[in-house]
Amino acid sequence: MMLLVTSGVAPYLAQAESILDVGDTFIVPLLLKLAFVLGIFFVGPLVAGYLEHKAMGRMQHRRGPVEAGPFGTLQLVADGIKFIQKEDLIPSAADKWVFAMAPGVALVPAMLALLVIPFGPGVFALDLELGLFYVLAASSVSVLGVLMGGWSSANKFSLFGGLRAGGQLIAYELPLILAAIAVAVQAGTLSLVGIVEAQAEFMLFGTGINLWYVIPQLLGFGIFFVAALAELSRPPFDMPIGDSELVFGYMTEYSGIKYAMYMLTEYAGMVTMSALMVVLYLGGWQLLPGVPLPGCEAAGGLFDCGVTGTLLGVGVMLGKILLLVFVMVWLRVAYPRLREDQLQRIAWLVMVPLALLNLALVTIAKVVY
Amino acid sequence: MAPSAPPGIGLLKGLGVTIKHLFQRPSTLMYPHERDVLAPRTRGVIALMDENCTVCMLCSRECPDWCIYIESHKETVPPAKEGGRARTRNVLDRFAIDFSLCMYCGICVEVCPFDALWWSPEFEYSEYEMGSLLHEMDKLREWADTVPPPPPLDEGAVLPAEVSDALAKVEKERELAAAKELEAKQAAEAPAETAGDAPKKGKAAEPEIHVKAGEIDQEAFDRLIAEGKSERMARSKAKAAYVKKEKARLLAEAEAAGGDAEAESPAPKAAEVKVDAGEIDQETFDRLIAEGKPERMARAKAKAAYVKKEKARLRAEAESDTGEGTGADEPAEVPSELGASPEAARQALDADGAATDDDAAPEVAAEAATTEAPAARKLGDIHVEGAGEIDQEVFDQLVAEGKSERIARAKAKAAWVKKQKQAKLDEEGGA
Known part of the structure; x- marks a missing residue:
């Protein structure tokens, strides 16, 4: 940071203030931020899961949940209560400690990633200078939990699932990171708040038209989206679970609350990855390119927006996240699962070269203009 | 990749199909809340009209599962005319069908020469114990009230001989x-x-x-x-x-x-x-x-x-x-x-x-x-569309009479359909 400040390369010297930093005490902002992150972490997956239930149901001419709560909205809460009541089975041959710890190891990184993602003007827990790096690093730890679960279950299906997950996550981590690097190159910062700000200021070359990064980096966005799907083991990239081949992959031996934790990881990952894509490519909490939020026209329409502007910003951000989650569900309904060899072939022969090409193009463009 | 279409078109087509179906009406029938109008020949439960039964035992013998139990005794009927011969007649004591064994083949209904057995479309008689699926005569008798009238003949069909x-x-x-x-x-x-x-x-x-x-x-x-x-x-x-x-x-x-x-x-x-x-x-x-x-x-x-x-x-x-x-x-x-x-x-x-x-x-x-x-x-002859509506009055009355809810519902349903049909008939008669 000192380097950036002294060299004057980065235009975002000061870290943005979070609106959760109230008062002079240490404890109040801390509790507020904890509540914020945990709230997003537990409510977001519920909403995403409900959306998946309903959208998938309607696409298959069903209604989805209807009985639990109004329009079935409490279905996942009921499921959670059910999971808690179930017997927590551990296979006798299992490596008990590893087996018990694995779901937590998978779950916690998904929560940690939410720490730095901005959900509105000033609505974030932390604005890390290395935000993007931190998010990608944290989300990569999840695969450890999956591998641990697969290995410790003492079940060949679990082992297959865990190893498939390991191979898949390594293969797709590369294009994911390469695509994200291209965004960081264009924005000139790794701070997620800074990237949103950079998108608000990015003009199409030679014109005054404000654009989000999704337009100049359409290729990168596509790569990132597909790689994110694979990272999350979402269909059509759900070979680690592959219920028609591997029973339920690395989750075969899990039941009760531990199984619920794995499922929560998946849906929290969907929310996190969608939020990351919104921040990187879709302009974060901006309503439209070049349109400032009401109440904060002064600061580029990004900060200090007052109550209405802030709420609107958060709403816009959540709306974009849900839109991306919906697309993930849509893809799940439309496409069948790929074969394991097809998955690896696509990763190494298509995704990685395309991501490198994208990075090269962006870098050249950045240098030229 | 097929040379006829540019790559990726198939993927987009797939997305198009699924999004189209998102906006179509779900085909779900909200079952306990709304009920389908079942076909008149639905094989729900077998009903017995015991006054038609002559204890000929055909159903019991033809039953592939042997799930029909019949018991009877003989009674002597005095001669119809003076000087005639006294006759014996079988009197039905017990008629039971074990629906935990029944495979709903309908052979008993087919073979019954006196129309004592009928198919009823009622199907909600699941039980917590297997033994409760043995329906005795009184229960089978109650099902008889839910038997729908036979469907009208097809157009141009040959009329039955009696007609x-x-x-x-x-x-x-x-x-x-x-x-x-x-x-x-x-x-x-x-x-x-x-x-x-x-x-x-x-x-x-x-x-x-x-x-x-x-x-x-x-x-x-x-x-x-x-x-x-x-x-x-x-x-x-x-x-x-x-x-x-x-x-x-x-x-x-x-x-x-x-x-x-x-x-x-x-x-x-x-x-x-x-x-x-x-x-x-x-x-x-x-x-x-x-x-x-x-x-x-x-x-x-x-x-x-x-x-x-x-x-x-x-x-x-x-x-x-x-x-x-x-x-x-x-x-x-x-x-x-x-x-x-x-x-x-x-x-x-x-x-x-x-x-x-x-x-x-x-x-x-x-x-x-x-x-x-x-x-x-x-x-x-009149067709009434209904999604399982019941005649609340009849239902309440039957429940008050101590009938089981299921029977009451079935009867109330029948009453509702009858009422609707009567109303339609009157309407047409008036017109």
């Missing part, structure tokens, strides 16, 4: 009646100054005699129940009693309006009126004995006299009924797709049945068949 026979009969009767009417008219026109317009008046009044089936005579019903008859039996008899009463009332009204024209109205053929032979006319007998005829001849003649007299009496009674029968088959009355004639035949049958059961004392089952079945079939 075509009845049709021919009615046609013949009509021709006769028309001939007689013509005669009566000619006779009436000759002494025009005496009878005048009276016959016309009478004819105008007759078609108005129309009795709606489906209502019951509460008095008769209560009496029969008090006598220990089954509810179903009592209902059907009470229904018949109501129809009879109504007809009598309407006839009296028509008579008041038509005056002496009643005598001119067409009478049914004498052969139509059935009279139990075997009794004799005491008066004739005495007279002939006094005349010195041998006893045998006197008895024979007296018997003939009795039959003649009785027929004359019955004909006088039946006149009003057949008048009603022919009056009711106005085309506007007929909602059936089958056309006017079968409907007319049915109504004529209906009237016929009502006429004969005055004195002929038919079998109990036969009575139920003549009074109830035609009415149900008439209603059966």
Whole structure:
């Protein structure tokens, strides 16, 4: 940071203030931020899961949940209560400690990633200078939990699932990171708040038209989206679970609350990855390119927006996240699962070269203009 | 990649298909809240009309699962006529179907020669214990109330033999009646100054005699129940009693309006009126004995006299009924797709049945068949769309009577459909 400040390369010297930093005490902002992150972490997956239930149901001419709560909205809460009541089975041959710890190891990184993602003007827990790096690093730890679960279950299906997950996550981590690097190159910062700000200021070359990064980096966005799907083991990239081949992959031996934790990881990952894509490519909490939020026209329409502007910003951000989650569900309904060899072939022969090409193009463009 | 289409088009097409289906109506039926209208031949549960059962054991023997249990004993029936032979008859003691074994093949329903077994579309009789799936006679009897009327024939189908026979009969009767009417008219026109317009008046009044089936005579019903008859039996008899009463009332009204024209109205053929032979006319007998005829001849003649007299009496009674029968088959009355004639035949049958059961004392089952079945079939021609609505009144009443909720619902459903159909029928009749 000192380097950036002294060299004057980065235009975002000061870290943005979070609106959760109230008062002079240490404890109040801390509790507020904890509540914020945990709230997003537990409510977001519920909403995403409900959306998946309903959208998938309607696409298959069903209604989805209807009985639990109004329009079935409490279905996942009921499921959670059910999971808690179930017997927590551990296979006798299992490596008990590893087996018990694995779901937590998978779950916690998904929560940690939410720490730095901005959900509105000033609505974030932390604005890390290395935000993007931190998010990608944290989300990569999840695969450890999956591998641990697969290995410790003492079940060949679990082992297959865990190893498939390991191979898949390594293969797709590369294009994911390469695509994200291209965004960081264009924005000139790794701070997620800074990237949103950079998108608000990015003009199409030679014109005054404000654009989000999704337009100049359409290729990168596509790569990132597909790689994110694979990272999350979402269909059509759900070979680690592959219920028609591997029973339920690395989750075969899990039941009760531990199984619920794995499922929560998946849906929290969907929310996190969608939020990351919104921040990187879709302009974060901006309503439209070049349109400032009401109440904060002064600061580029990004900060200090007052109550209405802030709420609107958060709403816009959540709306974009849900839109991306919906697309993930849509893809799940439309496409069948790929074969394991097809998955690896696509990763190494298509995704990685395309991501490198994208990075090269962006870098050249950045240098030229 | 196929050279015909650019790469990725198939993927987009797939997305298009799924998004299109997102906005279509889900085909879910919210089952416990709304219910499907099941096909009339749905194999839900097997119902028993035990009065039709002769304990022939065919169903039990044909059952591939051997899930039908029948127990019976023999009873001696005294001879019908004096000097006849006493007969034995099987009386059903137990009839049970174990639905935990039943595979719903329907062979028992197929083989039953006396229509004692029926398919009912009710299917909600799951139990917590397997043993409770053994339905005894009373339960099977209750299912019989949920058996729907048979569906109407396909268009252009050959009529069942009994219907075509009845049709021919009615046609013949009509021709006769028309001939007689013509005669009566000619006779009436000759002494025009005496009878005048009276016959016309009478004819105008007759078609108005129309009795709606489906209502019951509460008095008769209560009496029969008090006598220990089954509810179903009592209902059907009470229904018949109501129809009879109504007809009598309407006839009296028509008579008041038509005056002496009643005598001119067409009478049914004498052969139509059935009279139990075997009794004799005491008066004739005495007279002939006094005349010195041998006893045998006197008895024979007296018997003939009795039959003649009785027929004359019955004909006088039946006149009003057949008048009603022919009056009711106005085309506007007929909602059936089958056309006017079968409907007319049915109504004529209906009237016929009502006429004969005055004195002929038919079998109990036969009575139920003549009074109830035609009415149900008439209603059966009407199709009512329903999503399992029930008649709340009936439901409440049945529940209050201590029936199980399931039975109450089934019955209330049937009551609702009946009501709807009646309403439709009335509407069409009005139009």
